[in-house]
Amino acid sequence: MLVPLLTIGTTSAVAAVGLTAYLRGRAKWQTVKDDMDAAERRLLAAAPTTTQTFDPAQLADLPAPAQRWLRRAIAEGTEIPSSVEIEVEGAMQFGPQDRKRPLTASTVIVPSSGYLWRERVVPGPIPRSGILGFVDNIGTVEWSLLDTIRIVPERVKMDDERSDGNRSMAGRFTSVLVWTPWAFLPSDQVTWEAIDDRRARAQIAFAPETVPVEIEVDDEGRLVNVSIRRWGAKTRDRTFRYFGFRVDAHDEQTHGGFTIPGRVTSYWAHDDERPSPLMFHHEVKAVRFS
Numbered sequence: 001m002l003v004p005l006l007t008i009g010t011t012s013a014v015a016a017v018g019l020t021a022y023l024r025g026r027a028k029w030q031t032v033k034d035d036m037d038a039a040e041r042r043l044l045a046a047a048p049t050t051t052q053t054f055d056p057a058q059l060a061d062l063p064a065p066a067q068r069w070l071r072r073a074i075a076e077g078t079e080i081p082s083s084v085e086i087e088v089e090g091a092m093q094f095g096p097q098d099r100k101r102p103l104t105a106s107t108v109i110v111p112s113s114g115y116l117w118r119e120r121v122v123p124g125p126i127p128r129s130g131i132l133g134f135v136d137n138i139g140t141v142e143w144s145l146l147d148t149i150r151i152v153p154e155r156v157k158m159d160d161e162r163s164d165g166n167r168s169m170a171g172r173f174t175s176v177l178v179w180t181p182w183a184f185l186p187s188d189q190v191t192w193e194a195i196d197d198r199r200a201r202a203q204i205a206f207a208p209e210t211v212p213v214e215i216e217v218d219d220e221g222r223l224v225n226v227s228i229r230r231w232g233a234k235t236r237d238r239t240f241r242y243f244g245f246r247v248d249a250h251d252e253q254t255h256g257g258f259t260i261p262g263r264v265t266s267y268w269a270h271d272d273e274r275p276s277p278l279m280f281h282h283e284v285k286a287v288r289f290s
Helices: 002-045 064-073 164-179
Strands: 084-094 101-110 114-121 128-135 138-145 149-157 190-194 199-206 209-217 223-232 241-255 258-269 275-289
Touching: 002 101, 002 114, 002 128, 002 138, 002 149, 064 190, 064 199, 064 209, 064 258, 101 164, 114 164, 128 164, 138 164, 164 199, 164 209, 164 223, 164 241, 164 258, 223 258, 241 275
Parallel strands: none
Antiparallel strands: 084 101, 084 275, 101 114, 114 128, 128 138, 138 149, 190 199, 199 209, 209 223, 223 241, 241 258, 258 275
């Protein structure tokens, strides 16, 4: 009887240790989520409170492609919101021939100051949850397996202007602005320059980066794609430098006077503009302005 008893005791001890680790992991991840909920409240509280409406005359000095896009994207007289919440569904894919791994996500964007992105993806048998953002001068990348095992935590203060993590997250923040065309209206933060009949480049300035955002627009003003030079480590030696980051736009949707891409595909691009293996597909399912 001694051996079976020892076996039962050992199994019980291992189970107890496993349960304790699981509960601790759940508690730590819940703390991360609570912190991000608080960050979202601060982000929304800091959003502009002044009311403005769109006047096409604002576009008079912009390059022709930017004018075509913004005239199509913003209806005359539309009230400019302080923030927007967008829900998407889609997939993660390791290359065009790979199977698509389903995901759902929601993002809160305040174009003047930051955003938060919450995502759940099922890359295999174990679902993965992520929170990415740029709030309170802090770039955040948090991932968890089973809402328990915390992976790839990265939080870096943005007051260090050479911070690699923050510079990369500044670029990602800029990429989600394809859903907030009013963020590209001329201002102290945004200046434009012409490239050719279909392309123009906006320089969007906020610490720690001034991010060049190149748009391509068709003859009717539809947004075709957005290309960004984003700081990242995409080589085998993990050296940070600028890489291309691209968002391809498809299937317009109109919400509250704004016409935005209904589907986007985003990916890092090599210097010759070939897409990297990792691609994300997102389809807009709901939009709420405030």
